[in-house]
Amino acid sequence: MSELRRDPITGRTVIIAPERLRPMALPLETLRGGSCPFCEGREAIAGREILAWRTPDHPHNGGGWRVRVVPNREPALRVESHYAEPADALFQRLGGLGAHEVIIESPDHGANWSTMTAYDLRVVLWAWRERIRDLRRDVRLKSFLIVKNVGAAAGATLDHAHSQLVALPFVPQHLEDERAGARARHDDTGSCAFCAVVDEEVRGGSRLVSTDDNTIAFTPFASRVPFETWVMSRRHGAAFDEETDEGLSAVAERLSDTLRRLYVALAAPPHTVLLHTAPVGEADRSSYHWHLEIIPRLSAESGLAWDGGIHVNPVAPEDAARHLRDSRRP
Numbered sequence: 268m269s270e271l272r273r274d275p276i277t278g279r280t281v282i283i284a285p286e287r288l289r290p291m292a293l294p295l296e297t298l299r300g301g302s303c304p305f306c307e308g309r310e311a312i313a314g315r316e317i318l319a320w321r322t323p324d325h326p327h328n329g330g331g332w333r334v335r336v337v338p339n340r341e342p343a344l345r346v347e348s349h350y351a352e353p354a355d356a357l358f359q360r361l362g363g364l365g366a367h368e369v370i371i372e373s374p375d376h377g378a379n380w381s382t383m384t385a386y387d388l389r390v391v392l393w394a395w396r397e398r399i400r401d402l403r404r405d406v407r408l409k410s411f412l413i414v415k416n417v418g419a420a421a422g423a424t425l426d427h428a429h430s431q432l433v434a435l436p437f438v439p440q441h442l443e444d445e446r447a448g449a450r451a452r453h454d455d456t457g458s459c460a461f462c463a464v465v466d467e468e469v470r471g472g473s474r475l476v477s478t479d480d481n482t483i484a485f486t487p488f489a490s491r492v493p494f495e496t497w498v499m500s501r502r503h504g505a506a507f508d509e510e511t512d513e514g515l516s517a518v519a520e521r522l523s524d525t526l527r528r529l530y531v532a533l534a535a536p537p538h539t540v541l542l543h544t545a546p547v548g549e550a551d552r553s554s555y556h557w558h559l560e561i562i563p564r565l566s567a568e569s570g571l572a573w574d575g576g577i578h579v580n581p582v583a584p585e586d587a588a589r590h591l592r593d594s595r596r597p
């Protein structure tokens with residue numbers, strides 16, 4: 268049973284999970300013979316579905332789906348748990364409340380974001396949006412993260428395209444840092460810092476990968492690792508789950524194009540994709556702006572120090588963006 272603990276010095280919350288975090292824990296024999304639990308036809312092994320996109324002539328929990336959402340078999344946190352008020356002032360245990368779900372992004376075992384169509388990606392984004400919308404109704408939950416790891420070097424334990432949704436009863440440090448910085452800048456300037464960055468990246472162009480009226484892909488000014496790339500909507504919006512269908516379609520087009528470029532430029536790199544969206548509450552509506560961070564994991568040294576460590580990035584984002592602009596599949 269996992270639990271949340273608050274560090275007595277920094278106040279940072281961590282999840283102590285006795286089992287390693289994996290999307291699925293299955294006996295090895297189940298996986299032998301190419302029998303991936305996420306492939307179509309193995310719905311019973313993957314688990315009872317929370318949400319699916321399928322044609323109406325197929326039954327719930329059966330085949331005929333494009334995207335399926337199931338509970339994580341080894342959840343780091345559970346909605347059935349409680350967020351306990353800490354009894355000990357120094358060593359604070361906060362219970363194991365939260366949600367941990369797996370989004371199976373395609374019935375096709377060989378699919379990835381560079382081969383899936385923009386429409387396929389739109390269905391994935393739809394599933395993310397619907398699940399976050401639903402979980403936002405649970406007043407105990409304060410923040411929502413989507414994490415997608417691709418390749419063993421990025422920590423993926425299954426090849427089949429999937430992402431994980433984690434809902435937390437607190438705001439994790441990285442999101443809190445972004446939120447505090449964005450709020451401070453908003454207090455100073457009266458406008459969204461993310462929108463200001465987007466405008467400047469479109470105007471300057473040196474870190475621009477691609478853009479249109481609705482969306483943008485660019486390599487951030489202070490990229491932490493080589494080829495870090497952000498995908499955003501150019502229209503201000505704090506919460507991803509408030510995006511319209513048209514908004515999702517536009518983002519899916521940009522994501523599809525960006526992943527194709529990354530796969531060409533870096534030869535199918537292991538990578539992590541993070542969705543950062545506003546925590547619960549009205550306070551961040553005008554200062555926070557949801558975004559997707561794509562973080563290639565090109566070497567052990569490019570491992571991320573999410574805890575605020577200093578990153579040494581050997582590739583300037585301007586060079587990475589130029590390379591990505593030139594990388595199109597023939």
Ligand SMILES: [Zn+2]
Pocket residue numbers: 303304305306375376427
């Ligand atoms: Zn599979």
Ligand SMILES: [Zn+2]
Pocket residue numbers: 459460461462463502503504555556
């Ligand atoms: Zn904005």
Ligand SMILES: [Zn+2]
Pocket residue numbers: 445543558560
């Ligand atoms: Zn972020």
